[in-house]
Amino acid sequence: MKKLLVTGGAGFIGSNFVHYVLENTDLHVTVLDKLTYAGNKASLDGVPGKRLRFVQGDIVNAAAVEDLVQETDAIVHYAAESHNDNSLQDPRPFLETNIIGTYTLLEAARRHNKRFHHISTDEVYGDLELDDPERFNDLTPYNPSSPYSATKASSDLLVRAWVRSFGLQATISNCSNNYGPYQHVEKFIPRQITNVIDGIRPKLYGSGENVRDWIHANDHSSAVLTILEQGRIGETYLIGADGEKNNKDVVELILTAMGESAESYDHVVDRPGHDLRYAIDSTKLRTELGWTPKFPDFESGLASTVEWYRNNEAWWRPQKAVTEAKYAAQGQ
Ligand code: NAD
Numbered sequence: 001m002k003k004l005l006v007t008g009g010a011g012f013i014g015s016n017f018v019h020y021v022l023e024n025t026d027l028h029v030t031v032l033d034k035l036t037y038a039g040n041k042a043s044l045d046g047v048p049g050k051r052l053r054f055v056q057g058d059i060v061n062a063a064a065v066e067d068l069v070q071e072t073d074a075i076v077h078y079a080a081e082s083h084n085d086n087s088l089q090d091p092r093p094f095l096e097t098n099i100i101g102t103y104t105l106l107e108a109a110r111r112h113n114k115r116f117h118h119i120s121t122d123e124v125y126g127d128l129e130l131d132d133p134e135r136f137n138d139l140t141p142y143n144p145s146s147p148y149s150a151t152k153a154s155s156d157l158l159v160r161a162w163v164r165s166f167g168l169q170a171t172i173s174n175c176s177n178n179y180g181p182y183q184h185v186e187k188f189i190p191r192q193i194t195n196v197i198d199g200i201r202p203k204l205y206g207s208g209e210n211v212r213d214w215i216h217a218n219d220h221s222s223a224v225l226t227i228l229e230q231g232r233i234g235e236t237y238l239i240g241a242d243g244e245k246n247n248k249d250v251v252e253l254i255l256t257a258m259g260e261s262a263e264s265y266d267h268v269v270d271r272p273g274h275d276l277r278y279a280i281d282s283t284k285l286r287t288e289l290g291w292t293p294k295f296p297d298f299e300s301g302l303a304s305t306v307e308w309y310r311n312n313e314a315w316w317r318p319q320k321a322v323t324e325a326k327y328a329a330q331g332q
């Protein structure tokens with residue numbers, strides 16, 4: 001394998017993966033990205049440029065995808081509409097990109113017999129009670145709650161069908177909540193960090209008891225590369241780093257790390273249908289493929305993420321006011 005096509009490589013996790021691959025392998029990478037509001041070419045600044053090609057294009061467009069798929073050895077498919085709150089306001093782009101876009105790529109991969117790795121989310125499994133001793137694994141039944149997670153579940157099922165019906169050489173990974181550099185300010189952690197920088201109090205949905213299972217984006221990248229290189233075709237691997245924390249604790253950690261009082265945040269209107277808890281059992285990935293996370297310490301990862309947003313205001317500033325205006329209109 002010499003060449004990768006990375007869809008959504010100008011987004012948060014895709015760009016972290018491109019940095020990781022170009023810094024840790026000799027692979028050549030082509031990024032295919034539509035540059036929606038969530039994509040930013042500047043997220044790819046600083047990578048070894050000779051092994052990176054950037055193509056602006058839409059994965060829904062079969063003609064745009066065809067040659068790029070033909071030329072590559074493997075496709076790593078990150079491109080998606082990714083934000084739950086947006087999917088509650090306007091689900092249509094989620095159906096188009098996440099379902100039709102994935103279908104378009106699968107058909108091209110089938111025509112050209114290419115290795116395909118599909119990036120998905122733990123949200124396809126629905127949510128857990130706070131005291132449930134079980135965590136999600138690859139046999140957990142699908143039970144998505146939001147329009148976003150329903151479209152990701154749909155795309156996973158399409159990949160499984162293409163493996164079974166057409167023999168596509170595909171794997172799937174379902175990862176928990178990522179944090180780290182290059183994450184859009186609409187998302188929980190960057191929103192609160194940039195609020196504190198701007199002197200705005202962090203905003204916690206509802207009671208703040210909801211639990212997310214945090215993993216550093218760098219660990220997600222190393223896991224995806226491991227699955228791409230060693231994963232068994234047709235298998236699903238769950239990626240997680242045992243990082244469960246409730247939202248209230250995360251906000252308090254951010255405030256403390258930024259030198260503010262831990263209580264200086266506001267409770268705002270809750271998200272409709274808000275999933276209570278996600279938790280990943282990544283035993284299969286660890287025992288079968290020998291993967292382990294390198295950044296399991298959330299507090300130090302959070303401190304370096306705070307530093308990144310302090311040092312990279314030019315990257316996030318253009319999105320901040322428009323994002324906050326959208327939230328304000330929703331009472332959030
Ligand atoms: P993001 O919103 O930051 O980035 C998405 C990228 O896809 C953007 O660069 C955007 O321009 C591009 N894109 C959107 N529609 C496109 C289209 N039609 N054609 C081509 N490019 C298009 O998202 P993210 O948080 O980096 O998530 C990336 C992937 O990882 C998604 O598939 C998401 O479901 C999955 N995932 C995310 C998380 C998380 O915590 N953020 C966790 C698990 C899985």
Ligand code: DAU
Nearest residue numbers: 082083084121122123176177186187188203204205210247
């Ligand atoms: O679990 C993986 C998923 O994680 C990915 O599939 C999604 O693409 C990604 O966006 C993320 O989904 P969440 O909905 O969990 O992430 P978000 O950052 O939107 O919210 C995290 C938690 O914080 C959630 O419980 C809602 C809450 N929240 C969010 C915002 C933006 C707040 O309390 N306040 C906020 O301002």
